[in-house]
Amino acid sequence: MKNKPKIQTNKRAIKRNEYFINTAEQLKPQLLQTTVRPDNLAVVSADRLAIHGWRAMAVSPAEELGGGDYGKGDQFILDFGTHLVGYVSMYIKPIGSPPDAPLRLRLTFGEMPVEMAEPFSEYNGWISSSWLQEETIYIDMMPGQVELPRRYSFRYLKFDILDTSPKYRVAFDEVTCRTVTSADSSRVKPLIHEDQMMCEIDKVSMKTLQNCMQDVFEDGPKRDRRLWLGDLRLQALSDYETFQNYDLVKRCLYLFAGLPDAKGQVAANLFTAPEYIADDTYFFDYSLLFVSTLYDYYFAANDRGTLSDLWPTAYRQIELALDRLDERDIVQDDDSWYSFIDWHEKLNKQASSQAILIYAMKQAVKLAEVLESGKRQCLNKRLQEISSAAIAHLWDKEKGFFVSGQEKQISWASQIWMGLAEVLPPAENRRLMQRLLSEKPAIGLTTPYMHHYLVEALILVGEKEKAISHIKGYWGEMMKDGADAFWEAYDPNDKAFSPYGSQLINSYCHAWSCTPAYFIRKYRL
Amino acid sequence: MKNKPKIQTNKRAIKRNEYFINTAEQLKPQLLQTTVRPDNLAVVSADRLAIHGWRAMAVSPAEELGGGDYGKGDQFILDFGTHLVGYVSMYIKPIGSPPDAPLRLRLTFGEMPVEMAEPFSEYNGWISSSWLQEETIYIDMMPGQVELPRRYSFRYLKFDILDTSPKYRVAFDEVTCRTVTSADSSRVKPLIHEDQMMCEIDKVSMKTLQNCMQDVFEDGPKRDRRLWLGDLRLQALSDYETFQNYDLVKRCLYLFAGLPDAKGQVAANLFTAPEYIADDTYFFDYSLLFVSTLYDYYFAANDRGTLSDLWPTAYRQIELALDRLDERDIVQDDDSWYSFIDWHEKLNKQASSQAILIYAMKQAVKLAEVLESGKRQCLNKRLQEISSAAIAHLWDKEKGFFVSGQEKQISWASQIWMGLAEVLPPAENRRLMQRLLSEKPAIGLTTPYMHHYLVEALILVGEKEKAISHIKGYWGEMMKDGADAFWEAYDPNDKAFSPYGSQLINSYCHAWSCTPAYFIRKYRL
Incomplete structure (x- = not known):
């Protein structure tokens, strides 16, 4: 009966911001x-x-x-x-x-x-x-x-x-x-689209989002029923194009900003009951996606008050990420560190993480412009240095791919994030994505979350048709396999895939899969 | 999906008496x-x-x-x-x-x-x-x-x-x-007794009763959690000597009287939620014990109003029981009929049932006297006839035992109930009980319920010491086996006994086992 706890927690001290938490609390939605x-x-x-x-x-x-x-x-x-x-x-x-x-x-x-x-x-x-x-x-x-x-x-x-x-x-x-749900369907504009399949994909995307929209954006209503930053970012993008519940995004941003650790890093996810609690899980990429989520929110909602309140939190994520760079200005890849990127056991996450840092810094620069913040110059300067470092140390000119980690791994994720970070000039960036699709490196994508960023990158480099065909080939295929809502994990080439060792436990309505509605509506695919 | 109900209910039409039900409802106790x-x-x-x-x-x-x-x-x-x-x-x-x-x-x-x-x-x-x-x-x-x-x-x-x-x-x-519980311990008078074992037995009896006293007298708080007439009768006897919650007995009597079948028979047990419902189970003996329970209640509580209200119900049980007699005035023993008596697979219940009818009629005569009811003469007349019939047809003078059924079975239960019914003159009745204890017929007793009536019969014939030694040998032995409350079923010679095929499902706090407190206190054993 005298068991010593066998569980070691990585709990960090939390620097709770009462004003942010109260703001979030007041935005708690009534459920429909x-x-x-x-x-x-x-x-x-x-x-x-x-x-x-x-x-x-x-x-x-x-x-x-x-x-x-x-x-x-x-x-x-x-x-x-x-x-x-x-x-x-x-x-x-x-x-x-x-x-x-x-x-x-x-x-x-x-x-x-x-x-x-x-x-x-x-x-x-x-x-x-x-x-x-x-x-x-x-x-x-x-x-x-x-x-x-x-x-x-x-x-x-x-x-x-x-x-x-x-x-x-x-x-x-x-x-x-x-x-x-906290998603009000009456706010969704009807989609006029001649392609019936895209209409269906749009509907299932919205069902997915709607069922994850509760008193926060949950990652999955079956599991983990929790506010994760990476999921939030994608849900918010879809929400702006559909249910337009800006307040729910705002609430979630204030919650993350309200519970940073003592150094100011936002957690990867939060619990909301019995009270607001930051999980003792911190991801390099997810913290940076706070910047992206704030960036998207500001330009969707035009809410300067929130931007002013949360800018210091966003900026702090970049500072902390910069602290992880080595003397070459490359993200250090060691065991002390975790970046999510995708559910792929063999994926090396160094290049993707470097790219996400660049991606977030570019958004931060734009926010600094809006705020006329003095941080702009400094951000721009470091951005140049880090982007150059990425080219110098992670770009394999011969192979035409970005490499990651000690073993110089070539993965889909690295190319996609470097593509989104626009480290290469536009034409080369486009060729990178084309090369990716044709050469198909072995380290592929396992989640709709990462497939989202592939589609986003294809649209960015002007490959709209390839984006459409990827949406149909991935989310459309999931629908043919019976998805009423889009799933947490799906590999059309290995339909038995579960990141947890059992199909029973997968979440089959998962926030990060809801973005086809965003693509279809935002980019008129 | 088109299953026809496979369950056949023996549900009888119920003639609900709203005044009785309302009276019972108003007596619903606050639980302590x-x-x-x-x-x-x-x-x-x-x-x-x-x-x-x-x-x-x-x-x-x-x-x-x-x-x-x-x-x-x-x-x-x-x-x-x-x-x-x-x-x-x-x-x-x-x-x-x-x-x-x-x-x-x-x-x-x-x-x-x-x-x-x-x-x-x-x-x-x-x-x-x-x-x-x-x-x-x-x-x-x-x-x-x-x-x-x-x-x-x-x-x-x-x-x-x-x-x-x-x-x-x-x-x-x-x-x-x-x-x-609805049992108020502060109403219990302390027991002064030099025999420590009897003090302990008294305590465990009261615990048993207390834990069965809820918003009605339940048979067992684990199982069936329900108001059964046979249990009620014994609980009430113990209650008068201990917690003195007369109102709870009164409530239960009004409930039984409030839900008779169309002919006026009271059910063997009642459900109290979601509403008051008579179970579709009717026992010859339990219905007659309504008379005994009313008799005990009247003489304990001296409540003439309740007696007047419920006398017609009590009298009706006797009329219905008399309808089951054959032309010899003996209870008919066939498949259309059920009398509980005891959990014993081989027990023939004819003689015990005949005895219970006589026992209840004797009590009814006394109640008729109190009420100065004209039924008294008629009751007395039938009582003579039925008692004589019992002697004529069920008494085996040679063996010195009452016999039961086609096979003339000699059981403990038949002798005990005939003893309680005082069919034989006092001296013979005493010898009957002595003979029972010495000859020990094979068809024995399986429940504390039936052991109660054995002790009651021993006291009746003046065998107080044998009563004490039986209480110690039975309930005392149960206590040695670890009873915190007295059990539903217990056979000191077959401690694995369960009437349901599994010890897991037995009830180990069961109303009908609570009467040692009654014996010890009422008869100063």
């Missing part, structure tokens, strides 16, 4: 609610052509549920027809004698058919099994309304009647989901 | 609450000398719990030191990083060590597994207070930490139980 009923009773069967090997098929309209009754060992699946985030309730009636024992009921929530088919008890991924959405509940009083207190992210809902008693069975009425 | 903390952290180990083969042993004071922290796969058991009925809450703190995934926690509540040791998943008894007290809960927000909404009946509480995340562990503070 709708009541959704299931479409169908469904079965999930093995199908090797379907994603993860499982296909859901309707067997009868969900209205027929009320006519059935169920006893020990019975099971059925409800298909709500699309991805939902919300609170489930139902009315349970006993059939037969008055219930002389509680009802024991297991409810399993799934975003995907695989979650209905494969038992959670066999989950062996490396992140917590507690994310698997399952409840075993006891109902002591029937008939009666049951309101589940937790929020779920799901399309499918499996009922396992674990036990009633020999004297009664149960029937279910009015199984509903009260969905919640 | 206390907060109880665990005594020890405990382990449960195999021990073939212990009841069910398991023994709980303290390993350290429960205060040390707060100093420990727990991760995936950890387990500990809290021992609250005695049997409790109430609501559990605790404060859960994360240790390490902020919790980046919910805590998944299984809580297992046990009245007995066996419930801590044997997995509920292997339960294979014939009544519903949903009575096993277990919850798997997800805690999304920590640190924080967790209040479990359901009521539990337990002494031991096992924590299984199913998952946290690789980044945090958990610690538990202030695990408490808010107990509930």
Whole structure:
């Protein structure tokens, strides 16, 4: 009983800014609610052509549920027809004698058919099994309304009647989901587009964003249900083109700025309950994306007050990133450091990180111009030095690619970020992206997050058609594989991919996948 | 999905008496609450000398719990030191990083060590597994207070930490139980008794009763948590000698009287939530015990108003029982009929039922006297006839025992109830009971309920010493086997006995076992 804690936390001292936190608190949104009923009773069967090997098929309209009754060992699946985030309730009636024992009921929530088919008890991924959405509940009083207190992210809902008693069975009425979101669909302008597939991709993007917009921008409503800076940046871009909830972006920026560490670095993610807490996780790239998120926000919302408030925080991220440069002005690559970039085990992150620093500094220069800040000169000077260093030390002229780390790794991510950072002159930059698409280096992309930056880079270098075809080939393919909302991880060449060792735990509505709507609408793709 | 109900209910039309129900509703008690903390952290180990083969042993004071922290796969058991009925809450703190995934926690509540040791998943008894007290809960927000909404009946509480995340562990503070009861201990007169064992038996009896006294008299707070007439009768007897909550007895009598079937028979048990409902279960003996319960109540509480209100209901039970007599005036024994008497598979219930009818009619005669009711003559006349019939057809003079059913079975139960019914003259009646104890027929007693009536019969025939020694040998032995409250079922010669095929599902605080306090106090044993 005298266990010593085995967990070592990397918790840093937090320098809380009460004014920023209060500002954020006042921007807390009211959630919009709708009541959704299931479409169908469904079965999930093995199908090797379907994603993860499982296909859901309707067997009868969900209205027929009320006519059935169920006893020990019975099971059925409800298909709500699309991805939902919300609170489930139902009315349970006993059939037969008055219930002389509680009802024991297991409810399993799934975003995907695989979650209905494969038992959670066999989950062996490396992140917590507690994310698997399952409840075993006891109902002591029937008939009666049951309101589940937790929020779920799901399309499918499996009922396992674990036990009633020999004297009664149960029937279910009015199984509903009260969905919640801070995204107001009435603010979205209709998309006029002759390509039906792009219209569909736009819709699924917006559904993804909408279901991640809660009282902050969450990364995924199933998992981790949390405000991550890298996700926020992409969500905000899509939000400006769709739901236009500028205040929610503002709220999140103030939250990050309100909880920096003692040196001023913003955390990679925040918890919002039971209070606002900065996670003890700091990413080189995510901290810099605070600058980008503020930059995007200012030019979308034209909110100079927020820019003035948060500029020092943004500038501080650059200062801290500059501290990581070696004497050559190259980001040091060692074990003391973490930059996210993408879920790729073998990816070396030095070149991408160097590029993100340059990218963020260019945005900082523009913000300094708006503010007429004296930091502008100094930023510009360092920008030149760092960009030159990137060319001098990371650019392999012969191969025509940027290299990263000790082993001079050539990856997609390095080229994409260097492309976005516009380290090369425009024509060369365009050729870099073309070369990337034709030569296809082995270290590829694993997440929609990184695919976003590929599309952004293609548009930047004027390759609109290639951007469109990549959107269709990646997000469109995900849709063909059954995405009601876009997924956290997807590799069209390895559809079984999970960064966590199990498809059960992947998030199938994930913020960083929501940007096709941004591309389609912003760039009129 | 088009299942036809497979459950056939024996539901009878109910003739609800609103005045009776309203009277009962107004007598609904306020529950008394206390907060109880665990005594020890405990382990449960195999021990073939212990009841069910398991023994709980303290390993350290429960205060040390707060100093420990727990991760995936950890387990500990809290021992609250005695049997409790109430609501559990605790404060859960994360240790390490902020919790980046919910805590998944299984809580297992046990009245007995066996419930801590044997997995509920292997339960294979014939009544519903949903009575096993277990919850798997997800805690999304920590640190924080967790209040479990359901009521539990337990002494031991096992924590299984199913998952946290690789980044945090958990610690538990202030695990408490808010107990509930409608029994007011301050009304109990201290027992002055030179026999320490009798004092202890009295205490455990009162604990049993107290924990079954909720907003009605429940049979068992773990299972079935319900108002049963046979249990009520014994609880009321003990209550008059201890907590003296006459109103709770009155409430229960009005409830039974308020929900008879169309013919006027009171049900064997009632549900009280979500509304007052008569179960579709009717026992010949339990309905007659309505008369006995009213009789006991009147003479304990001297409440003539209630007697006047409920007399017609009581009298009706006798009329309906008389309808079951054959042309010889003997209770018909066939498949259309059920009388509880005792949990004994082979027990024939004809003779006991005949005796209970006589017993109840004798009480009814006394109530008719109080009320100066004209029914008295008619009752007395039938009583003579039925008693004579019992002697003529059920008394085996040669063997000196009452026989029951086609096969002329000689059981303990038949002799006990005929003894209580005083069918034989006093001296013969006494010899009957002496013969029973010396000859020990094979069809014995399985429940404390039936043991109660044995003791009552011994006292009636003047065998006080034998009554005392039976109380010590039965309830005292149960106490030696670790009873904090007296059990639903106990056979000193077959300690593994369960009427349901599993020791896990037995109720270990059961109303019908609470009567030693009544005997000790009422008869100054």
